[in-house]
Amino acid sequence: DIQLTQSPSSLSASVGDRVTIACRASQAISNYLSWYQQKPGKAPQLLIYGASTLQSGVPSRFSGSGSGTDFTLTISSLQAEDFAIYFCHQSYNTPPNTFGQGTKLEIK
């Protein structure tokens, strides 16, 4: 199975900050990576797929990059509604689909 390791596991930041979350795959997965945002008590929501394609309706302050084994999710200017948990997901070598362990983004 392909393992995804996110870093950091948690992060404190302020409104207006630029934030980057990393996701590393245990083997090359081309660009078969997507990112999700999960708020408390809610289901995850798709932000980015194909490593860098923004899902329709997602604000442009979110961006993704990377290919192979190393990927990043960047929020260019944090808004209050962005404080949540973020997960990466690989669909390159399935089954099984696998997820990163999550990064909790908290208010400083």
Add this chain to the structure above:
Amino acid sequence: QVQLQESGPGLVKPSQTLSLTCTVSGVSIGTGSFYWSWIRQPAGKGLEWIGHIYTSGRTDYNPSFKSRVTISVDTSKSHFSLKLSSVTAADTAVYYCARLYFYDANGSYSSGRFDPWGQGTPVTVSS
């Protein structure tokens, strides 16, 4: 607009079978190139993919569930179902259904993504 909604018992006894249903609206469950999926999340933990059923009826399961899991579809009722047998307390989690797909609206193949998700249903395994 595609919507998914989970339903089923919130409490299951140890060693029994957990049964959940996901009702799909806004799209025909039997057409298109979609994988109708189950994912779970124990409280305070990460996401674990359980398995999916393709529109053709083919299933794939997470090997970690071995032979305990069965996913089926009823196109006449526009829903798909999860059965997880011999449950233990470790199966206590919020269970989500979601659609996995690989094609863009213009027909181009791309990376798979889960969208949309159901709201999730909590299941507790306890006597």
